[in-house]
Amino acid sequence: MKNLFVKASRRGQGVGTALCDWLEAQARTAGFDHIYLGVGTDNDRARDLYVRLGYRPMGESTSITYDYIDDDGSTKTATEISDYYTKPLL
Numbered sequence: 001m002k003n004l005f006v007k008a009s010r011r012g013q014g015v016g017t018a019l020c021d022w023l024e025a026q027a028r029t030a031g032f033d034h035i036y037l038g039v040g041t042d043n044d045r046a047r048d049l050y051v052r053l054g055y056r057p058m059g060e061s062t063s064i065t066y067d068y069i070d071d072d073g074s075t076k077t078a079t080e081i082s083d084y085y086t087k088p089l090l
C-alpha cells in the first residue's frame, strides 16, 4: 500500500480506515496473502491507524522519497525514514 492520503478537513471520520478495508478486499480477491507498507518513523497518527487495523512492524526500515499533492493542490516531494509494516490477509 502506497500514498494513502485523506484531505486534512476529512480526517478522523473513518475515511482512511475505509480505504484500507477496500484495498485489503481487493488484494484478497486478487489472491495476495499479505499487504506491505512503509510508514514514516514520526507519523504517529498513520502508525496508530495501521496497528489498529492489524499491521505489525517487520523490523526493517528504509529511506523513501515520494511526491504528494498538498491540500492547496501543489505537488511536493518529501524524503523520510519509513518502517515496514505487514498484515496477513488469509
Ligand SMILES: CC(C)(COP(=O)(O)OP(=O)(O)OC[C@H]1O[C@@H](n2cnc3c(N)ncnc32)[C@H](O)[C@@H]1OP(=O)(O)O)[C@@H](O)C(=O)NCCC(=O)NCCS
Pocket: 003, 004, 005, 006, 007, 010, 011, 012, 013, 014, 015, 016, 017, 018, 038, 039, 040, 043, 045, 046, 048, 049
Ligand atoms: C493517516 C491518514 C490517511 C488517516 O486517515 P483518516 O481518514 O484520518 O483515518 P480514520 O479516520 O479512519 O482513523 C484515524 C483516526 O480517526 C478516528 N476515527 C475513525 N472513525 C471515526 C469517526 N467516525 N469519528 C471520529 N473519529 C473517527 C480513529 O479512531 C483514528 O483516531 P486517532 O488518529 O486519533 O487514533 C490521514 O491522517 C492522512 O492522510 N495523513 C497524511 C498522509 C499520511 O500520513 N498518510 C500515511 C502515509 S504512510
